[in-house]
Amino acid sequence: MSKPKIGVxxxxxxxxxxxxxxxxxxxxxxxxxxxxxxxxxxxxxDLRVVILPGGFSYGDYLRPGALAxxxxxxxxxxxxVKAKELTVVGLGNGFQVLTEAGMLPGGFIANTTPGYxxxxxxxxxxxxxxxxxxxxxxxxxxxxxxxxxxxSYTATETxxxxxxxxxxxxxxxKDSSSxxxxxxxxxxxxxxxxxxxxxxxxxxxxxxFGTDHPDGPGLGxxxxxxxxxxxxxxxxTNAEGVVGA
Amino acid sequence: MPTIVxxxxxxxxxxxxxxxxxxxxxxxxxxREFSSVRQGKRFELTVEGEATAEVLDRAKELAAQLLxxxxxxxxxxxxxxx
Numbered sequence: 001m002s003k004p005k006i007g008v009x010x011x012x013x014x015x016x017x018x019x020x021x022x023x024x025x026x027x028x029x030x031x032x033x034x035x036x037x038x039x040x041x042x043x044x045x046d047l048r049v050v051i052l053p054g055g056f057s058y059g060d061y062l063r064p065g066a067l068a069x070x071x072x073x074x075x076x077x078x079x080x081v082k083a084k085e086l087t088v089v090g091l092g093n094g095f096q097v098l099t100e101a102g103m104l105p106g107g108f109i110a111n112t113t114p115g116y117x118x119x120x121x122x123x124x125x126x127x128x129x130x131x132x133x134x135x136x137x138x139x140x141x142x143x144x145x146x147x148x149x150x151x152s153y154t155a156t157e158t159x160x161x162x163x164x165x166x167x168x169x170x171x172x173x174k175d176s177s178s179x180x181x182x183x184x185x186x187x188x189x190x191x192x193x194x195x196x197x198x199x200x201x202x203x204x205x206x207x208x209f210g211t212d213h214p215d216g217p218g219l220g221x222x223x224x225x226x227x228x229x230x231x232x233x234x235x236x237t238n239a240e241g242v243v244g245a
Numbered sequence: 246m247p248t249i250v251x252x253x254x255x256x257x258x259x260x261x262x263x264x265x266x267x268x269x270x271x272x273x274x275x276x277r278e279f280s281s282v283r284q285g286k287r288f289e290l291t292v293e294g295e296a297t298a299e300v301l302d303r304a305k306e307l308a309a310q311l312l313x314x315x316x317x318x319x320x321x322x323x324x325x326x327x
Contacts, residue, residue: 062311100314105316109255114262154316154317179260
């Protein structure tokens with residue numbers, strides 16, 4: 001069986017793209033680089049899943065994700081999602097891009113404690129059917145790096161209530177260091193086709209180069225499951241091309 | 246060449262951590278007249294030709310589409326600079 005193809009959008013200055021590509025490969029997928037100026041659907045036509053990697057695209061200028069959200073590829077992705085042909089996953093800054101593009105509700109503000117934060121954070125997986133979290137069990141606690149200067153998720157009470165009521169909060173922080181509303185770290189659209197996670201799982205995929213772990217430093221590889229989930233979703237054979245959406 | 250100024254502020258109901266960090270310094274600096282600070286952004290658009298009503302409308306369109314994010318911000322002001 002051929003490896004499921006996963007698109008990775010190469011936004012200018014997105015520092016995590018190379019690590020996301022490696023994580024996709026290690027999870028058994030075949031990464032396909034996509035140029036942000038792509039305007040033709042054929043570039044994404046044979047893809048089931050596209051990842052927007054994190055890492056300060058366009059220097060975080062204007063607002064994090066704001067300039068990436070205006071790139072031509074975003075409307076191609078949005079059209080494919082509307083046609084139920086594609087799942088789009090945003091990691092870190094990629095999540096910010098999805099809110100800026102209006103594909104996910106809410107937005108991000110500066111961290112509530114000043115500065116750029118880079119820390120390992122424990123998260124609770126709350127949804128185990130999404131294209132990003134189907135490899136986990138309910139209430140799994142995973143440890144992932146999180147790095148952001150504008151990492152606080154915010155949304156209106158109405159939007160937050162809707163996310164909770166529809167089971168669209170897929171991952172939540174175990175502590176409130178990010179200052180995000182209701183400690184939300186990952187969300188899904190109602191149809192499960194647009195997913196965002198404010199964390200950097202691509203740096204917790206290889207033993208020795210992962211997060212701190214009881215067995216030793218760098219041995220934490222809890223991020224693997226997220227990429228395995230994405231590869232599974234890309235290889236799914238149901239009509240909508242997503243697992244359990 | 247005329248300039249159009251666009252001012253964008255964090256929505257009142259959205260926390261402004263940057264403003265709060267500035268605010269926290271005020272008492273020590275002796276500024277007790279101000280009870281809070283909110284930090285926004287000012288954009289200056291240099292106009293090709295005259296700043297007509299149509300151009301001002303285009304500036305408002307740009308502000309709504311790109312310069313402000315309606316989830317977290319609002320457009321406080323769009324005007325031709327004096």
